[in-house]
Each structure stands twice: as structure tokens, then as C-alpha cells.
Amino acid sequence: MRLLILLILTLAAQARTVLVVTADASDFLLAAGGTIASMTARGDTAILLRVTNDEKNSWDLSPDETARRNGLECAEAAKLLGIGKVVSLGYREGELGGVSPTELRDRIMFYIRLHKPDVLFLPNPHAEYVEVLDRHYAGLAAEEASHTAALRNHQPPFAQVGLETHVTRELYYYAQPFDPRRREPESTATFVPQPKVSDIGAMLDRKIRAALALKTINHAVAMRIRDRLESTGRRLPLLDTVNDASVAKLTEINVRTLAGTGAKGTGFQSAEEFHYAGPDFGVPSKFRK
Amino acid sequence: MKLALVWVPLSILAAPLPKVDPPAGKRFLVIQPHHDDHTTDYGMGGLIARLTRMGYEGWFIRASNDEKDGAHGYPHNDMINLRESEAASRILGMKGVYSFNWRNDYMDPTPLLELRAQVILLIRKHRPDIVLGHDPWGHYDRNPDHRKVARACADAVWMAGLRNVHPEHFELGLEPWRVPHQFLKARVDYGRGHEANAAVELSEADVQRKMKAYSAHRNVYASPAMAKSVRAQLAAKGLKAPELDGMTDEQAAVRIEEWHMDWVSRQRGQENGVRYAEIYWYINEFAHLPGLESYIQKNAVKR
Secondary structure (H helix, E strand, O other), X not given: OHHHHHHHHHHHHHOOEXXXXXXXXXXXXXXXXXXXXXXXXXXXXXXXXXXXXXXXXXXXXXXXXXXXXXXXXXXXXXXXXXXXXXXXXXXXXXXXXXXXXXXXXXXXXXXXXXXXXXXXXXXXXXXXXXXXXXXXXXXXXXXXXXXXXXXXXXXXXXXXXXXXXXXXXXXXEEOOOOOOOOOOOOOOOOOOOEEEEEEOHHHHHHXXXXXXXXXXXXXXXXXXXXXXXXXXXXXXHHHOOOOHHHHHHHHHHHHXXXXXXXXXXXXXXXXXXXXXXXXXXXXXXXXXX | OOOOOOOOOHHHXXXXXXXXXXXXXXXXXXXXXXXXXXXXXXXXXXHHHHHHHOOOEEEEEEEEOOXXXXXXXXXXXXXXXXXXXXXXXXXXXXXXXXXXXXXOOOOOOOOHHHHHHHHHHHHHHHOOOEEEEEOOOOOOOOOHHHHHHHHHHHHHHHHOOOOOOOHXXXXXXXXXXXXXXXXXXXXXHHOOOOOOOEEEEEOHHHHHHHHHHHHOOOOOOOOHHHHHHHHXXXXXXXXXXHHHOOOOHHHHHXXXXXXXXXXXXXXXXXXXXXXXXXXXXXXXXOXXXXXXXXXXXXXXXXX
16 A cells, blocks of 8 residues: 555656647647657646637538537547646647747747646758748747747746746657658757657557547548548548548548557557657757766 | 869769659749759759640739839839740740749748748649749758748748638638649759759650740840850860851850750659659648548559
């Protein structure tokens, strides 16, 4: 009994706070959902910061209804990954290119100082050929925020209301595998986050269940594929009838294939790829010991 | 301090690229900021010529007003460059040129969402199967117009397919249209971020049209002074180019530019195992779905 209490106390002492920044409802889940689920499963507390309102990502719903459903479904997906809280910044989807980068950075910095995360997940703004540029802009803002959150002269009013500076010790830069050079080590291991692969074999089913919660987005993906194929005289037998079952199957294929791509060359069955900056980041190797 | 420029043949650096045949389709748009971007030496006149030879209809969108390119002063440059762009586009078999007239080389402060809305409108009007343009991920591009138009275009090609984006367009009877294929300009001489992933083979006729289209931009290329300088440099070494004998400096300048276009097309061809080629970053119709692309390619069947 004494041992059990000791174990619980040890685990509780090690529990971390994880802040996940995502541009939209699906990106964090598809690129990093398994790793986030692994962390919450071991007792970490996770918070999701969703930057846009996903008002455009549906097949045939109005912007209001699209935003409403995607908001609810994102919250459900986050819950399935063990994320305890979702905060939506509410920017209009697809329009981050017109938002002040400093404004966005400072809003993310607010939440970094508020929650003082040990781990920050952010869209990798340096990943190339990412189609949805909201992810790029949100990633740039989050990367800057992780830096400025630690600096006293950024947003002095924050300190006036009790939001003290904070250094986040671990950064996971995530992106779906668009960039053909994503596995190449960057120029210097000291000052540039390096490629890292995370085994998600034990969490794959949970990631799939979470992805299935994004019903509106998954349906839109299926309909767009079917529409494109139809317009060029083709069909995908799976999508001859687009219903809950066929959309779910397509979603599962998507998540499993991404996990397989992440695992390629690693010895894992299922994995996710990141660029990672750990506690030693920024410390030249000769000083690390 | 002098800078030494060392040219390293691409063939030493890389294996031949996969050859990509342009997909079957009906229409394409070339979306770039400047009058000559569709005809310069690193692309894309050859591909445009090949597409129109295949029966495609094509339009060129010139996003800037080109007022600074040339020696005739702002308003004259704008009009001369527009006319020459129209002429070059005709040589390549294109249907016409749209000019957005944003201020040349001042496009950094151009509102991205306004520019993107213009592009989305024309994508929905023409419903192109292919868009050609600058690579938005290219590094070291010092031209603000290239960067801004490439970004706007990268958004527009897929956002034009969403019903909740600019729904006012549907009042005109337009419908959402996602552009399935993109060929992005690969400026291999600019380094990382400009690498190509595909080579497009060109015919001799395609290259001939590419050469003529390039030379149509007389306001900025094929300068008689350049030909005069080349002749003087050759003469200083006791040399001459017999093919230029009897030509005026203006005619010789055109010929020299044509040699260059022929050379670069042969060079890209040689690097990729064909006679003539251009190279691009090619994005196919399902590349935006990395977890589903291979499944769709494998399982899609004819209706």
C-alpha cells in the first residue's frame, strides 16, 4: 500500500502541462493526436488552443452551422485524446493571412503564460508544401510566442495581471507529411529543432476514434474526393454511397496510412513525425553536461 | 570585393527527375505578377506551348502593372509591357491576358485576402485543370511580387473549391472549383526551396514557340546594346559569330536570346534523358491528402 501511494505521488509529481496550438480542428489530431494521447494517458494535463473557427470546412453547410458543428466535434475529438480543455480564439478560417502576426502571437503568449506548459505542440511553420496556410501563420505565431513568453519586456501589462514569464521546456513542431525533406536533420542541433519520431502504436485506435468524431470535416473530405473523381469519369467504390460507414472507413484509412508513413524506416508500426526542441535546446553541446 | 559565381551542372547533383505528362484537361491559368514571368528562361513557355498544342485553352493573369520594368517611365512601361505580354501569350497559343494592375514591386503591402479573392473569382470563371505559377515555398526570392502572388495563389487554388468562401460569386452562376493540378516554377539556380520534382518533355516546336515568346518582351530583353557588347567582346578576342553576320544589333540581340532559350531547354532535357525539357514542382490532384492519395490512386476505377 505504501508503495502504491509512493508510485501515485511520483507519477503526480511528474505530470506535465501540455499546450497544443492548432490552426484548425483536424491538423493537430492527424499530425500529433497519438503522441498527445500518450501524454494524457500517462497523467499529463492537456489544453487545446484552436486558432480558427473552421467555418469553411464542410460540404454544404452555411458558415455559421459549419463553425458550430466543427467546434462541437473538435471538442469531442479532443476529449477522446484526453485533452481536458479547448479554447477557441475564433479567427475566421482561411483568413489568418490577413491577421496581425503580433496580435496572434500575443494571444497565444497569453495562454502560454496562463497555463505555463511544460510541453508545447505547434504547427511547424517551416514545413513546406502545407496546403492550408493558416497552419503556417499559426505556427509562426506560436513559435514566436514560445520565445516572447519568456521575455519580461514583451507585453508588460501581462505581468500586471499576474501573468509572469514562462519558459516552455519542450517544443513539438508537427505537420502532416507534405514536406519531402521533413526527415533531414537541420543545420545545427544546438539551435534548430531536430527530427523526432514518436511511437503511437498503443494509441492508434484512440487516435482513430478521435478522428471519427470530426464528422463534418470527414464528410466534406469524402464528398470532395467523390466529386473530383466523378468530374473526371472515375469512381472510388468505397464512396459509391457516402454515409457514416463509408466516411468512417475512409477516415480510418487516412489515419492508419499517416501512421504508417510516420513509422517508415523507424522499426515502429505506427508513428508520428515531429521536429523537437528539448530542454537542452539552445545550449551548445559542450555545456550540456 | 568580387564574387565568384560557380555553376555546377545539375546532372552532377541529382538523378533524372520523373517525367510527368500534363494531365488531360481543357483549361489552364498562369498566375504570376509580371509580364514576362510566363516566358523566362527557367520556365514556363515550353509547358504552355505544349498545353496549347494538346488543345488546352489558357489565360495569363498579370497581377502587377510592370511600371518599373523597362526604360520608358512608369506609365509607358506599364502599357508597353502589357502589349508585349499579350503578344508573347498569343505566340504560346493562349487566349488572353488579365491584368490586375497592382503596383509593380510594391506588392508586399498588397492585402493578401483581396488579391486572393481576385484569383478565386477567375478560377471559378475558368475552372482550370492546371494552374502554373511561382513556388510559394521558394527560398531566396527577393521579389516581393513573386512571394505575394505565390502565396495568394497557393490559397486560392483550393479555397475556390469551398462553398463558404466568397459566396457572392455564386450570384453570378459560378460554382466552387478546386484546381486539381499545379506546376510551380522551379528556379534551380536559387537553391533550396526551388528544387523540382518533375520534368516535362518538350517538342522542338514547343521550344521554338518558347524562344519567340521570350523575345517578344523587347522592352526588357533582346537589347541591341547587349548584342553590340557581345560582338565587341568577341572582336577583342579576334572572334565572331558567323550566324550574326549581316544582322542589325537588334536582330542579333533576338538571336542571342533565342540561343539562350534553346540552350536552357536542351540543358534541362539532357539532365533528364530527353532532348528538351522544363522542370517544375508538380502537385497532383490528391497530393493534399497524404494519408489517402495512394489509396485513391490504387482503388479509383473508371465509371
